[in-house]
Amino acid sequence: MSEIKAPTTSTLKIPKSPEPLAHPMQDYLRTERLPHIWCSTCGIGTVLTAFIAGLQKSGLDRDKVAVVSGIGCSGRAAGYLRLDSFHSTHGRAIPFATGLALGNPELKVAVISGDGDIAAIGGNHFIHAARRNMNLTVICINNFNYAMTGGQAGPTTPQEANASTAPYGAYEFPFNLPYLAESCGAIYVARWTSLHVRRATKSIAEALVKPGFSFIEVVAPCPTLYARRNRLGTGLDLMRFYHDTAKIDHSANTKDIDILYQKEIVVGKFVDKDKPDFFTNRNNFLKNKLGNKYIPYEGT
Numbered sequence: 001m002s003e004i005k006a007p008t009t010s011t012l013k014i015p016k017s018p019e020p021l022a023h024p025m026q027d028y029l030r031t032e033r034l035p036h037i038w039c040s041t042c043g044i045g046t047v048l049t050a051f052i053a054g055l056q057k058s059g060l061d062r063d064k065v066a067v068v069s070g071i072g073c074s075g076r077a078a079g080y081l082r083l084d085s086f087h088s089t090h091g092r093a094i095p096f097a098t099g100l101a102l103g104n105p106e107l108k109v110a111v112i113s114g115d116g117d118i119a120a121i122g123g124n125h126f127i128h129a130a131r132r133n134m135n136l137t138v139i140c141i142n143n144f145n146y147a148m149t150g151g152q153a154g155p156t157t158p159q160e161a162n163a164s165t166a167p168y169g170a171y172e173f174p175f176n177l178p179y180l181a182e183s184c185g186a187i188y189v190a191r192w193t194s195l196h197v198r199r200a201t202k203s204i205a206e207a208l209v210k211p212g213f214s215f216i217e218v219v220a221p222c223p224t225l226y227a228r229r230n231r232l233g234t235g236l237d238l239m240r241f242y243h244d245t246a247k248i249d250h251s252a253n254t255k256d257i258d259i260l261y262q263k264e265i266v267v268g269k270f271v272d273k274d275k276p277d278f279f280t281n282r283n284n285f286l287k288n289k290l291g292n293k294y295i296p297y298e299g300t
């Protein structure tokens with residue numbers, strides 16, 4: 001019987017590995033920070049993809065764009081972006097972003113953060129930034145819970161949904177975020193799910209170039225906490241659910257689009273109107289009062 005020889009490095013033909021393909025969005029990502037922290041089939045990465053695509057589509061000069069996040073799984077979004085981006089503190093993304101916008105009116109400032117960050121601890125900042133028509137685009141990734149800290153119920157948890165602090169189901173009345181945003185004065189309001197990547201991308205591109213306060217809610221799966229606790233399956237199962245139950249209705253009245261537990265989700269661009277943004281309003285008002293004595297505000 002002939003002896004079988006193990007291949008040596010001289011006999012073994014190792015195919016030359018092709019050059020690794022560059023990720024199409026690599027230029028916009030801090031790749032040195034990867035791998036990211038998000039769980040498999042989590043929806044946050046999809047929103048980040050939509051944001052980068054929306055930014056590219058908007059035609060804005062990326063050197064004049066800043067992105068701010070708060071704390072939470074969603075709050076990690078800013079840190080992965082190769083832009084001027086800030087991972088601020090819980091609930092304080094909007095005031096931080098407001099400071100940037102005030103300091104440099106040439107900047108387009110976007111906030112990407114979670115439902116807890118924006119609507120609970122940061123709720124007060126949210127309503128006042130919308131009221132002032134501050135020049136911000138706020139993107140809220142709504143996964144219906146405080147994911148990072150263990151799946152507690154938050155201000156958007158639908159009634160009946162189970163959460164670590166609501167073992168018999170949530171009973172509080174949740175916020176309808178588009179209605180809240182519109183009521184407070186937002187000039188652009190849309191809601192999508194993480195399945196609607198192209199539509200969310202288009203909304204982000206539109207919102208980014210619109211002066212004033214724009215708001216986009218993106219409903220996204222949290223498979224590890226919200227979905228597992230409610231036995232809803234993986235993120236893919238939730239994407240199937242969005243596919244089967246989301247209804248696009250741009251003409252829906254925001255007051256009618258509450259999200260009920262595992263029921264139809266109305267999505268669309270609900271508000272797109274013009275109103276003087278914070279700077280225009282301030283300058284017009286004070287110019288009117290003070291005449292030539294007034295020096296228009298152009299940043300610090």
Ligand SMILES: Cc1ncc(C[n+]2csc(CCOP(=O)(O)OP(=O)(O)O)c2C)c(N)n1
Pocket residue numbers: 071072073074075090113114115116117118143145146147148149154
């Ligand atoms: C002042 C303060 N309070 C509480 C926390 C704890 N905390 C960290 S993340 C988080 C919840 C984040 O929820 P959400 O904004 O919905 O983001 P998600 O993790 O769901 O993406 C909380 C309560 C904190 N970091 N700082």
Ligand code: SF4
Pocket residue numbers: 037038039041042043044073074143147148221222223224225226
């Ligand atoms: S805990 Fe939920 S929200 Fe956080 S990364 Fe995992 S799946 Fe995403």
Ligand SMILES: [Mg+2]
Pocket residue numbers: 072114115116141142143144145146147
């Ligand atoms: Mg959340």
